[in-house]
Amino acid sequence: MTTTATDPRTYRTTYTAIWALGAIAFAGLIVAGYPFVGSLAFFLAAAVAIGLSAQSEAIMFDERDEAVFGDAGRWTIAIVGLASAVVFPTMTALRALDYVEWPLWFAHLGYFVAGLFAVWFAMVLLARYQR
Amino acid sequence: MKNRLPELRAERGESQADLAAAVEVTRQTINSVERERYDPSLELAMDLAVHYDTTVEDIFTNE
Numbered sequence: 001m002t003t004t005a006t007d008p009r010t011y012r013t014t015y016t017a018i019w020a021l022g023a024i025a026f027a028g029l030i031v032a033g034y035p036f037v038g039s040l041a042f043f044l045a046a047a048v049a050i051g052l053s054a055q056s057e058a059i060m061f062d063e064r065d066e067a068v069f070g071d072a073g074r075w076t077i078a079i080v081g082l083a084s085a086v087v088f089p090t091m092t093a094l095r096a097l098d099y100v101e102w103p104l105w106f107a108h109l110g111y112f113v114a115g116l117f118a119v120w121f122a123m124v125l126l127a128r129y130q131r
Numbered sequence: 132m133k134n135r136l137p138e139l140r141a142e143r144g145e146s147q148a149d150l151a152a153a154v155e156v157t158r159q160t161i162n163s164v165e166r167e168r169y170d171p172s173l174e175l176a177m178d179l180a181v182h183y184d185t186t187v188e189d190i191f192t193n194e
Contacts, residue, residue: 008157008158012157059151059152059155059156059157060157061157062155062156062157062160063156063160063171063172063174063175064156064157064159064160064163064169065157067169
């Protein structure tokens with residue numbers, strides 16, 4: 001099947017590619033020592049992607065995409081939740097017994113996971129309230 | 132969910148892209164519904180029923 005300028009797939013691919021390019025430019029320019037330019041590049045890419053989405057008459061994302069994103073989000077939370085339920089209590093017990101040290105990055109990871117589940121719990125409450 | 136979408140489309144000579152544009156979803160969604168890989172929302176099922184001037188249960192069967 002061929003794609004044309006008005007084909008929804010063309011818009012979807014372009015939209016996704018612009019976001020990806022923005023993220024790559026952001027990371028690349030930070031690594032190269034130009035964090036401010038990296039931020040500008042990311043904001044520019046975001047503006048172009050949002051502009052494309054707003055002016056496009058094509059259906060870029062629909063209910064099936066929402067279902068796909070919903071499944072992916074549920075699976076991600078399940079995997080992170082299960083891994084955290086095993087890893088963090090185990091590491092805490094080993095630390096209490098002086099078998100291991102808590103590296104700083106591991107503490108930061110713990111804060112991130114705690115924050116992630118705090119946001120998730122807040123979203124659960126919001127979703128329940130809306131229903 | 133089993134459905135008669137391919138049959139109904141064929142009767143009207145519509146492509147998946149034509150039907151997708153008519154009910155405002157992507158062609159991939161119509162393809163997934165026809166292949167029974169995705170169950171449409173009630174709203175989409177009703178839009179499809181209106182498009183083919185029939186009922187939801189005439190198009191979809193829960194077997």
